[in-house]
Amino acid sequence: MVGDDGGPRWLDSTEMRAWRSYIVGSALLRQQLHSELSDRHNVALGDYELLVLVSECADHRMRMAELAAGIGGSKSRVSHQVARMEKSGLLRRTTCPGDGRGVFAELTDAGLAKLVEAAPTHVEGVRAHLVDLLDEQELATLAAVFGRMLDHLDRHGTAH
Amino acid sequence: MVGDDGGPRWLDSTEMRAWRSYIVGSALLRQQLHSELSDRHNVALGDYELLVLVSECADHRMRMAELAAGIGGSKSRVSHQVARMEKSGLLRRTTCPGDGRGVFAELTDAGLAKLVEAAPTHVEGVRAHLVDLLDEQELATLAAVFGRMLDHLDRHGTAH
Numbered sequence: 001m002v003g004d005d006g007g008p009r010w011l012d013s014t015e016m017r018a019w020r021s022y023i024v025g026s027a028l029l030r031q032q033l034h035s036e037l038s039d040r041h042n043v044a045l046g047d048y049e050l051l052v053l054v055s056e057c058a059d060h061r062m063r064m065a066e067l068a069a070g071i072g073g074s075k076s077r078v079s080h081q082v083a084r085m086e087k088s089g090l091l092r093r094t095t096c097p098g099d100g101r102g103v104f105a106e107l108t109d110a111g112l113a114k115l116v117e118a119a120p121t122h123v124e125g126v127r128a129h130l131v132d133l134l135d136e137q138e139l140a141t142l143a144a145v146f147g148r149m150l151d152h153l154d155r156h157g158t159a160h
Numbered sequence: 161m162v163g164d165d166g167g168p169r170w171l172d173s174t175e176m177r178a179w180r181s182y183i184v185g186s187a188l189l190r191q192q193l194h195s196e197l198s199d200r201h202n203v204a205l206g207d208y209e210l211l212v213l214v215s216e217c218a219d220h221r222m223r224m225a226e227l228a229a230g231i232g233g234s235k236s237r238v239s240h241q242v243a244r245m246e247k248s249g250l251l252r253r254t255t256c257p258g259d260g261r262g263v264f265a266e267l268t269d270a271g272l273a274k275l276v277e278a279a280p281t282h283v284e285g286v287r288a289h290l291v292d293l294l295d296e297q298e299l300a301t302l303a304a305v306f307g308r309m310l311d312h313l314d315r316h317g318t319a320h
Binding site: 010017146 | 189
C-alpha cells in the first residue's frame, strides 16, 4: 500500500471528501438516532440495536459471541453492555442445559415491551435521516458497498 | 412518517439490507481502524481523528465547539476527550487573550509527532478496508449521499 515513491498513498481530494462526509455523517446520524431514542424512550441506540438482534432469534435469545458479531462490537464490550442491560431489566443472561457453548442473552418481557415501544421512533429516524433521502440506485450502491466491506473485513480477520 | 394504515413505515427487505450492511459494516470498520492504530501506535481512533482536525487549523488550535461539530460528537463528550488527551500530553487547553469565545484545544509537539507517526497506518487502513474497494462511481455516490445527510442533519437541528 505504497505510492510510486514508496511513501503512503494519501487520499486525493475526491477520496478525502467522500471519506470525511461518510465519517462525520455517520457519527452525527448515530448521535441523532440516539437522542431520539433516549429522549422519547429512555433507551440508548446501542442498547436498542442489541434488543433488535436478540428479538430476531429463536426463543428470543442469542449467544454472546454471535451478538458481538451482529453489532460489530468486541466480545468484551458486548459482555459489559449485556451486564448493564441485565441490571436495568431488559435482558437476562442464561446458559442452556447440555449446551457447553457459552452464555446466552435472552430478552425479558420488559425488553420486548421497550423494543415494541421504541421501534416506530427508530424506523422514523432511519427513514428521515437516511433511507428516504436516497433514491433506489443510491440505496443499492449503499448495500453493495457495505456488503463488500463486510466480506472484506470477514476475510481480513478483524478484531471481532 | 406513517404508512397507508397510519402505522410506521417499516423498512422493506431491500432497505433493511442496505441499512444493516451500512450499520454493521461501519461499526466493524471503526473497530478495525481502531485496532490498527492502537496496536501499532498506542492511539485510539477517536483520539487520532481529533488530532487530525486540530492539526488542520491555523496555529494548530481549534475551538472546542468547532471540534465537537467536526467529529460529530457532543460538546460534553469532546470536552472529556480533550481533558484525557491533555493528561496524556497530546493536546493542551488554552484560552486566547482578548477572545472571550471559549476554550481552544491546541496540538502539542508530542501530539503532532503521534499524528505524523500514525497517519500512514490510518490511510493504509482507510484505503484497504473502504476506498480501494470502491470504483469511482461508488465513491461519488458515497460522497453525495453522506453530504446530503450532513446538510439534512444541519437543517434538522441535531443534538450537537
